[in-house]
Amino acid sequence: MRKRQETIGDRIERFSEAVTTWTGSTTAFSSALAVVATWGLLGPFFGYSDTWQLAINTSTTIVTFLMVFLIQRSQNKGAVAIQLKLNELVAAMQGASNRLIDVESLSEKELTILGRHYQELARLCRTEIDLTQSHSLEEARHRHRRKGAATK
Numbered sequence: 494m495r496k497r498q499e500t501i502g503d504r505i506e507r508f509s510e511a512v513t514t515w516t517g518s519t520t521a522f523s524s525a526l527a528v529v530a531t532w533g534l535l536g537p538f539f540g541y542s543d544t545w546q547l548a549i550n551t552s553t554t555i556v557t558f559l560m561v562f563l564i565q566r567s568q569n570k571g572a573v574a575i576q577l578k579l580n581e582l583v584a585a586m587q588g589a590s591n592r593l594i595d596v597e598s599l600s601e602k603e604l605t606i607l608g609r610h611y612q613e614l615a616r617l618c619r620t621e622i623d624l625t626q627s628h629s630l631e632e633a634r635h636r637h638r639r640k641g642a643a644t645k
Contacts, residue, residue, distance in 0.1 A: 513567045516560065528552075572597075588632075 515521050532549045539545035576597050583589045592607070599607065617634065 509563055509566055513563060516563075 529549070532545075536545060576595075580594045583591065583593045596604070596607065613634075
């Protein structure tokens with residue numbers, strides 16, 4: 494079996510995962526704190542000059558600019574992984590509404606409508622004695638109507 498050729502995207506992904514892991518560490522925070530402290534202590538030596546201020550401003554701007562993209566990349570990957578795991582749970586769970594699979598692909602308007610359905614489900618569940626009884630909005634509505642008819 495031939496090994497798949499590593500692409501530039503694969504290398505960037507490995508690099509960004511390593512950087513993301515490192516930047517979230519105590520060592521990274523300590524290093525950043527040490528750089529800022531050193532810069533602050535060197536202020537009197539450089540007479541608090543414009544160059545002294547420009548050095549930290551430029552450095553932090555560049556690092557911040559790059560980190561925004563790195564953090565967003567990490568967040569996107571994490572969000573996709575969580576959505577896939579949730580999709581698997583919904584698909585595998587008997588009684589769960591399959592309309593929630595790939596729900597993140599819905600428009601904002603569709604999500605609002607779906608949210609209203611679940612608000613109604615929550616409202617109907619509050620009237621239940623056993624909160625574990627309802628599995629779907631349709632089931633909750635049916636049970637609610639059935640109970641209402643039985644009490645008349």
